[in-house]
Amino acid sequence: xxxxxxxxxxxxxxxxxxxxxxxxxxxxxxxxxxxxxxxxxxxxxxxxxxxxxxxxxxxxxxxxxxxxxxxxxxxxxxxxxxxxxxxxxxxxxxxxxxxxxxxxxxxxxxxxxxxxxxxxxxxxxxxxxxxxxxxxxxxxxxxxxxxxxxxxxxxxxxxxxxxxxxxxxxxxxxxxxxxxxxxxxxxxxxxxxxxxxxxxxxxxxxxxxxxxxxxxxxxxxxxxxxxxxxxxxxxxxxxxxxxxxxxxxxxxxxx
Numbered sequence: 001x002x003x004x005x006x007x008x009x010x011x012x013x014x015x016x017x018x019x020x021x022x023x024x025x026x027x028x029x030x031x032x033x034x035x036x037x038x039x040x041x042x043x044x045x046x047x048x049x050x051x052x053x054x055x056x057x058x059x060x061x062x063x064x065x066x067x068x069x070x071x072x073x074x075x076x077x078x079x080x081x082x083x084x085x086x087x088x089x090x091x092x093x094x095x096x097x098x099x100x101x102x103x104x105x106x107x108x109x110x111x112x113x114x115x116x117x118x119x120x121x122x123x124x125x126x127x128x129x130x131x132x133x134x135x136x137x138x139x140x141x142x143x144x145x146x147x148x149x150x151x152x153x154x155x156x157x158x159x160x161x162x163x164x165x166x167x168x169x170x171x172x173x174x175x176x177x178x179x180x181x182x183x184x185x186x187x188x189x190x191x192x193x194x195x196x197x198x199x200x201x202x203x204x205x206x207x208x209x210x211x212x213x214x215x216x217x218x219x220x221x222x223x224x225x226x227x228x229x230x231x232x233x234x235x236x237x238x239x240x241x242x243x244x245x246x247x248x249x250x251x252x253x254x255x
Contacts, residue, residue, distance in 0.1 A: 044076030064095035101125035148172035181233035195237035196228035206246035220246045
């Protein structure tokens with residue numbers, strides 16, 4: 001017979017033994033009352049003793065043994081504490097401990113959360129996840145990743161893509177969508193970098209064309225600096241230099 005099955009059979013028996021010991025001590029005139037009135041019991045108890053706490057519970061409540069120093073005391077709860085699940089029967093409803101790997105469970109065969117180092121998969125806590133699923137340490141469960149994803153934190157949120165796939169907004173893509181460009185070093189889709197230029201400088205001096213000495217016509221130039229160079233898919237830079245015609249001022253004659 002398995003340990004869990006023996007434990008299920010022992011809990012009602014333990015309650016009866018505690019109750020019998022309480023009745024026996026009461027008959028021998030000890031200071032422990034045979035059964036205290038419900039008004040002095042903990043909330044939810046039908047019967048109780050000062051030594052053992054609750055001996056039986058009111059309808060629909062679960063009987064649970066909890067540690068009180070080196071002893072165990074009975075309590076009556078509307079729902080079982082974490083790490084236990086409720087077992088109902090016509091005679092007594094009890095809180096039963098989950099399997100060793102389960103942090104919380106719905107029944108003996110269905111876990112809802114695992115202890116660290118184990119991962120939830122179809123109601124069971126496993127040491128590792130089957131192929132195609134990621135062992136999610138944060139959620140402690142086996143997570144089905146999106147297509148092309150190597151590591152994810154939940155079903156629709158990837159954190160690392162497979163080789164030759166580009167990462168964008170928690171998903172993996174063969175090519176980057178419009179408005180983004182591929183970064184082949186990081187294997188990510190990133191926004192393109194557009195060119196940025198500064199303000200125009202002032203106009204330079206009016207100068208004649210080379211080889212022309214008679215004409216008073218000339219040209220003057222102004223420039224602006226490139227503050228940020230564009231990426232491959234970014235908007236190119238506009239003109240950073242422009243000229244216009246000008247008239248060379250006549251120098252005053254020397255006396």
